[in-house]
Amino acid sequence: QDKFTLLRDTRTDGSFLVHHFLSFYLRAGCKVCFVALLQSFSHYNIVAQKLGVSLAAAKERGQLVFLEGLKSSLDLLFGEEEQPGQPSPLQFLSTSDLRALFDFVRLSLTPADGDSWKGPVLLVDDLSVLLSLGAAPVAVLDFIHYCRVSVCYQLKGNIVVLVHSNEDSEDEENELVVNSMCHHSDLILWAEGLATGFCKDVHGQIKIIKRLSLRQAAEQDLVQIYQYKIQDRNVTFFAPGLSAAVL
Amino acid sequence: LVFTEEDKYGLYSNLLFKYFLAEGIVCGHDLFIASAKEHPDNILKELPAPLLDDTYGKELGDEAAAVKSEDFQDSMKIAWRYQNLPKIEASPTTCTKFGHYYDVSKKMSPELCQSVKWHSFYLHEELSFEPKMKTCNMNSGYARLLQSIQRIISQEGFDGSDPQKKQRNVLRIGIQSLGSVLWGDDVCCSDTPEDTHSLTKFLYILRGLLRKSLSACIITVPAHLIQNKAIMERVTNLSDMVVGLESFIGSERETNPLYKDYHGLVHVHQIPRLNSLICDVSDTKDLAFRLKRKLFTIERLHLPPDLSDTVSRASKQDLAGSAKLLSSGCGAMAIGKKHLDF
Numbered sequence: 001q002d003k004f005t006l007l008r009d010t011r012t013d014g015s016f017l018v019h020h021f022l023s024f025y026l027r028a029g030c031k032v033c034f035v036a037l038l039q040s041f042s043h044y045n046i047v048a049q050k051l052g053v054s055l056a057a058a059k060e061r062g063q064l065v066f067l068e069g070l071k072s073s074l075d076l077l078f079g080e081e082e083q084p085g086q087p088s089p090l091q092f093l094s095t096s097d098l099r100a101l102f103d104f105v106r107l108s109l110t111p112a113d114g115d116s117w118k119g120p121v122l123l124v125d126d127l128s129v130l131l132s133l134g135a136a137p138v139a140v141l142d143f144i145h146y147c148r149v150s151v152c153y154q155l156k157g158n159i160v161v162l163v164h165s166n167e168d169s170e171d172e173e174n175e176l177v178v179n180s181m182c183h184h185s186d187l188i189l190w191a192e193g194l195a196t197g198f199c200k201d202v203h204g205q206i207k208i209i210k211r212l213s214l215r216q217a218a219e220q221d222l223v224q225i226y227q228y229k230i231q232d233r234n235v236t237f238f239a240p241g242l243s244a245a246v247l
Numbered sequence: 248l249v250f251t252e253e254d255k256y257g258l259y260s261n262l263l264f265k266y267f268l269a270e271g272i273v274c275g276h277d278l279f280i281a282s283a284k285e286h287p288d289n290i291l292k293e294l295p296a297p298l299l300d301d302t303y304g305k306e307l308g309d310e311a312a313a314v315k316s317e318d319f320q321d322s323m324k325i326a327w328r329y330q331n332l333p334k335i336e337a338s339p340t341t342c343t344k345f346g347h348y349y350d351v352s353k354k355m356s357p358e359l360c361q362s363v364k365w366h367s368f369y370l371h372e373e374l375s376f377e378p379k380m381k382t383c384n385m386n387s388g389y390a391r392l393l394q395s396i397q398r399i400i401s402q403e404g405f406d407g408s409d410p411q412k413k414q415r416n417v418l419r420i421g422i423q424s425l426g427s428v429l430w431g432d433d434v435c436c437s438d439t440p441e442d443t444h445s446l447t448k449f450l451y452i453l454r455g456l457l458r459k460s461l462s463a464c465i466i467t468v469p470a471h472l473i474q475n476k477a478i479m480e481r482v483t484n485l486s487d488m489v490v491g492l493e494s495f496i497g498s499e500r501e502t503n504p505l506y507k508d509y510h511g512l513v514h515v516h517q518i519p520r521l522n523s524l525i526c527d528v529s530d531t532k533d534l535a536f537r538l539k540r541k542l543f544t545i546e547r548l549h550l551p552p553d554l555s556d557t558v559s560r561a562s563k564q565d566l567a568g569s570a571k572l573l574s575s576g577c578g579a580m581a582i583g584k585k586h587l588d589f
Contacts, residue, residue, distance in 0.1 A: 011519055036482075040458040070455035077452060078397050093448065132481040164484055168344035171477035 001221035002152040006185035007162040008178065011193030012204045014162060018125045019044070021160045023053040026063060030116035030157075033108045033134070034100070037129045040135035050233045063117060065108035096134045098143040106150050109157060122147055127181075128164045128174055137173040141180055148184075186211055189229075202227045205240065213224055248516075264421055265466050329387060364403075368395050370430060386445035388430045394450050396420065405460040418462035427467045450485045487519035 007017045022044065025032050036044060045055040058064035072090045089104035091097060110121035130140050144161070151157040165178045173203045182188060188209040194202060205227045212219035308535050353407065365484075385393075399405075426446050430529045457464055473479055494511035555579055 015520070069310075070451075070458050073452055074397075074455045074459060077393070128481070128484060129451070132485060133451060134444040134448060145263065166480060167406075169477070169480060171480050172476070 002156050003119060003158045003186045004152060004184065005158065005160045005187045005189065006147060006181050007137070007160060007191070008165055008182070009162070009191045010165050010167060012191055014164075014189075014191040015125065016235055017189055018123065018160075018162050019047045019051060020235070021053075022123060023048050023051040023172055025123070025158075026053050026058050026119045029063075029118045030121045031065075031109065031111070031115065032121045032123060033065045033067070033105055033118075034057075035067045035069070035105065035122070035124045038125055040070055041066060041068045050168075060113075067104065091137075092130070092135050093133055095137065098130070098135055098139050102143055102146050102150075105147055106187060109151060109155060111155075120151060120155050122151050122157065122159045124159075124161045125156050126162040126164060127177065131171075131173050131177065137176045137243075140177050144181065174189060186214055194227075201229060203230050206237070264423060264465060273366055366395075366399050368392055385448050386442060389445055389449040392422070393449065393456070395524050396453070396456055396478065399459045400456060401464065405462055416461070418460065420457075420464040422464065422466045424469060425466050426473065445477070446478060447485060452478060454485060483517060486517065489512065491516060491517040 005021075007014055007021075009015075009017075022034060026048075034044075041055070049148075055064060055066070059066055059226050068090060069090065069165070072088060073093060076088045076090050076093060084216070089101045091100040105122055105181050109122065114155075127140060130143075131137060135143075147159060151159055161181065163174075163178050163181060165174065169175055171181045188207070188211065190207040190209065191204055192207065205225055208224045208226070212221040218239065225240060227240050228235050228237045368391075370392075400418065403418070405416070453464065456462070466486075468482075470479060491514035492511060493514065495509070
């Protein structure tokens, strides 16, 4: 409960973690607000079906609120004038103001009467895109802070956010956001491509950092490292060096 | 969304661009060509002519026959470990039919060009029209291009908005030299451009348009001119596939014996991971291209056998350094003609 999980990827694509958390929380019966900025609804739907969850059904019964960034941005740009009382959540494309997005999140996760879902969850894929679309890094951090107060503390829910990072990155704004988020997360799942280069049997390694030092002063963070291989319907994890191809 | 980083003089990326469009014509897809550099009519006239199967097959058939007879004669005695490696097929006609081949020395016939419907966007002609949509603080050239693409998509029904239309076709979009000065964007000129978000916003909206309709797009960008690497990182995140072309013209690699058969390298930075957890990763990442009189081919990069005694120490180190990059085995069997089709 009220945990902030950061998904981070470097030199590889960490979106498999997003798919995992999406199907995990939906199967657990939580109400999920998914801010999907990078891919279309059908992409997530097809993968979720392979993992055993139907996004369309979840949407219909009100368990999933899906913000399809790509589609909404087109509506904003090419559609008719919006009604004054309902600003589009993607308004930051023109105004660099993320408040409308936050209002959307808060509204969709506030429990309505008759809702029987367990804790609310906010899932964001991915935060680095907000910077590409004109939001300032401080605005992004404020947005996350507001979401945290609202979702984690007030509604006792969880937040899962994906960010991209690169070593030797020259994107200072992105590095600022990523570092700040690392400091404030309870759990960091860091998917990295192997340092030795590309390999067919081991797609990468994942570092799991449990930030115990965040909540209690004297505690040390717990770091675990596993390697993984992605298959069509699931991901297998194993200790470093013990890939099935080697044994 | 295929994002191509141009090579220094734009020669080879232009070729790739034309291949994409030519394939569209041969498959009967509609085309949309946008450029600020050349008029799209000229681009259309310069497309390479498709090769008819029988003539090409025959040419290669002779070569392949000669090669095959040699192979079966002696099994390997020293490098016997390599015998188990899959043999790379020399003749492309034995592969499954996907895509067509083009003769670079001939131009496509006007009748074939006219057989598909094509739309053009030449920036300098469009400047007189005012954009009717909200620009969201985007560069006006990009905004106009987006508006034009969106108009074509909805008018011609590529987004499925017209239920009457029975036959659904694909729209191939080609955008040349995006981000260059000619589009009014100073991202290629300075380290701290005035508007860092126009290009990325453009790509995001374009991505939305592509996902919503039956279209595919190739963009070429003079990446070597963009000094702000942060923008390149963001652009890579927003594209499905990123390919970089590095030509050897004018660089020290031209004289490197490792690369003597090739004209440049192909760097595949990213491949699409759509509708699935996994992506289709090939087992080698070292690709090089060469432009022969008639054909532009992309092949696996392999080391020529190191037979000479007079190789100097400097170049030997170079070779050793490059050998670390090669991930697949090499040997006499790697005659290597693996064509990448479009």
